[in-house]
Amino acid sequence: MRALLLVAALLVFLAGLQLTVFTTRTADWFAWTIDVPMTAVFLGAAYWSSAVLEVAGARSPGWGRARLTVWTVLVFTTLTLVVTLVHLERFHLGAGHPTSARLVTWGWLAIYAGVPVAMVLGLVVQARVPRGPDVVRTSLPAALQWLLVLLALVLVGTGVALLAAPERASEVWAWPLTPLTARAVGAWLVGLGWAAAHARLVDDAGQVRPLGWTGAAFVVLQVVALARHGDALDRTGWQAAAYVAALAWIAVVSAWILALRGGGAAVRGSSR
DSSP, X not given: OHHHHHHHHHHHHHHHHHHHHSTTOHHHHSSBOOOOHHHHHXXXXXHHHHHHHHHHHHTOSSHXXXXXXXXHHHHHHHHHHHXXXXXXXXXXXXXXXXXXXXXXXXXXXXXXXXXXXXHHHHHHHHHTSOOOOOBOOOOOOXXXXXXXXXXXXXXXXXXXXXXXXXXXXXXXXXXXXXXXXXXXXXXXXXXXXHHHHHHHHHOOTTTTHHHHHHHHHHHHHHHHHHHHHGGGSOTTSHHHHXXXXXXXXXXXXXXXXXXXXXXXXXXXXXXX
């Protein structure tokens, strides 16, 4: 499982590199063409922040902290595979596309077809591993629990709307989206919302730290994205304000998680 998470981290880092460095050249260096640079850097920032999540999961001392990472990756990759199959005609598969883009696209298909299966198999194997000693748990503050629940509802609700009705739901987004990019963004939002909900269910300061690091990276990278291509946002509408408010919300939750002192000491006499 550690090896799988590290490989996944490398792959999402490369995807983020393509979108962040070659923002305006996705026709040559990505699986499909993204015409709005802000969408490309948003997705690139999401990929890079997920690399933080996967590395944190791989370096976790035990399964308790890593399982949040694994389930989040499984949810996101499965949704992205479905989005890919629905919009397969938009991907760079034909001979009319550059060789570089076609290679990236076939790599994309292999990754998103293979990673969910590998994650499920890894979960099956992991379930057979004997549990180590129980650890002292440190519950999250009640206010933070509510912030996580509400954040999960907002992210998952918005993500599901973008996945189910991209044309209509994209009207409430802060910049223009096509049906494909709306669903790609939606898959990320559901993945992030799933992680927030999972953190609330886990309710342990030590085990949810990977989410704190991921959220902090996500906010910083999105601020950089806004600095680069924020002119795509309609700043006269409420959508841009809502987007910035959501980033601030994630920043508060992430900083609070990282500020907590987690447990981690084994309980004497426990053999579970």
